[in-house]
Amino acid sequence: MSFVAPRILPVHPLHCPAFETTAPMQRSEERILTTHVGSLIRPPELGAEHAKPTPDAAAACLREAVTEVVAHQARIGLDIVNDGEYGKSSWANYILERVDGFEIRPHQLQRVDWLGRDRVRFADFFAQEMPYALTGMPAQVCVGPISYRHDGALARSIANLKHAFAATRSKEAFMTVVAPASAAYNGVNEYYASDHDYVFALADALRAEYLAVHDAGLLLQVDDAVLANMYDSLVQQSPARYREWAELRVDALNHALRGIPPDRVRYHVCFGSWHVPHVADAPLEEIVDLVLKVNAQAYSIEAANVRHEHEWRVWEKVKLPAGKILIPGVVTHHTTSVEHPRLVADRIVRFARLVGRENVIAGTDCGFSQTNDIKRVHPSVMWAKLEALVEGARLASTELY
Numbered sequence: 001m002s003f004v005a006p007r008i009l010p011v012h013p014l015h016c017p018a019f020e021t022t023a024p025m026q027r028s029e030e031r032i033l034t035t036h037v038g039s040l041i042r043p044p045e046l047g048a049e050h051a052k053p054t055p056d057a058a059a060a061c062l063r064e065a066v067t068e069v070v071a072h073q074a075r076i077g078l079d080i081v082n083d084g085e086y087g088k089s090s091w092a093n094y095i096l097e098r099v100d101g102f103e104i105r106p107h108q109l110q111r112v113d114w115l116g117r118d119r120v121r122f123a124d125f126f127a128q129e130m131p132y133a134l135t136g137m138p139a140q141v142c143v144g145p146i147s148y149r150h151d152g153a154l155a156r157s158i159a160n161l162k163h164a165f166a167a168t169r170s171k172e173a174f175m176t177v178v179a180p181a182s183a184a185y186n187g188v189n190e191y192y193a194s195d196h197d198y199v200f201a202l203a204d205a206l207r208a209e210y211l212a213v214h215d216a217g218l219l220l221q222v223d224d225a226v227l228a229n230m231y232d233s234l235v236q237q238s239p240a241r242y243r244e245w246a247e248l249r250v251d252a253l254n255h256a257l258r259g260i261p262p263d264r265v266r267y268h269v270c271f272g273s274w275h276v277p278h279v280a281d282a283p284l285e286e287i288v289d290l291v292l293k294v295n296a297q298a299y300s301i302e303a304a305n306v307r308h309e310h311e312w313r314v315w316e317k318v319k320l321p322a323g324k325i326l327i328p329g330v331v332t333h334h335t336t337s338v339e340h341p342r343l344v345a346d347r348i349v350r351f352a353r354l355v356g357r358e359n360v361i362a363g364t365d366c367g368f369s370q371t372n373d374i375k376r377v378h379p380s381v382m383w384a385k386l387e388a389l390v391e392g393a394r395l396a397s398t399e400l401y
Helices: 055-076 093-097 123-129 153-165 195-215 231-235 239-257 284-293 309-317 341-355 379-400
Strands: 099-110 137-148 172-178 187-189 219-224 265-269 298-301 325-331 361-364
Touching: 055 153, 055 379, 093 099, 093 195, 099 187, 099 195, 137 195, 153 172, 153 195, 172 195, 187 195, 195 219, 195 239, 219 239, 231 239, 239 284, 265 284, 284 298, 284 309, 309 341, 325 341, 325 379, 341 379, 361 379
Parallel strands: 137 187, 172 219, 219 265, 265 298, 298 325, 325 361
Antiparallel strands: 099 137
């Protein structure tokens, strides 16, 4: 990639000038709007094997990559765009690079409970495809007070996204931050006196990111896969044990969101992007009340893959609260087959007729690249799926408006 390094202006670690408006998030008033979950496949030049000679060169490369990925989203017609999470090492564990209080212990392996009983049901599969599911992963041990480290990484990401977004005609821009339940998902608390104190300390540290994204005028999306993924493991102890665990983390999330208007917040809950059998996934009907308890206006939920597409039926029984927005996945990261726009439109129309067309924004099931190295589909397939999403929304709009 050839580029001229931009002049970098000094920025307070967690402050970027706000957009002119912090109006409520856009709704599908005149047509079905489109968005996605967040993580997009990173270009090769952002990989570790392409290390830049200086920090300024790395920053310039990242800025150019964000500019291009935002422009690409706008070119294919997505309404609500983001930076592809290019400024992060991963969807969740990036936060351990921005907070103090944790140490990674490679020789202390933590059991992967968030895969539930599938580890037993499909042990041969996991042994071949995901060995760490059976052996465990390095523990992320809390050894001291958790505090946010103001190293400028978030401010750079915000500045890059705002700069790129300003050159497009997209309607809005969002930025993702991990939820307390999903931060340090292999975490072991050795410092705080109780699980409550530990989780709320995590929430207080994450609040610094939530506020920075909101203060910059961006939509805040909170990502939370582990809230659902711990269901199967914990209900084996008792359903009450899962509810206790999950409610604490939802309360902590709402604590971290205090003062941020819900109409500037999206909450994404999913069942894990990994390509595994997913038999152990939580039924949406068992956790939907927890999802709706989060102080957000919009809820992004998987709805296009073969394990969860049937769960549109949940909204026949559960009423979407007044003023809320549903962002169902209508294309999925789980397959390399590109959805036909007519199928995408049918999915959108089904949700619109259940919860109201103005309350639906068409989205994706989950992200397409959780780290630089994990790509769920080929980049060309990802963009084709997003194009099908936009075309499907156009077809649905002709029926609904």
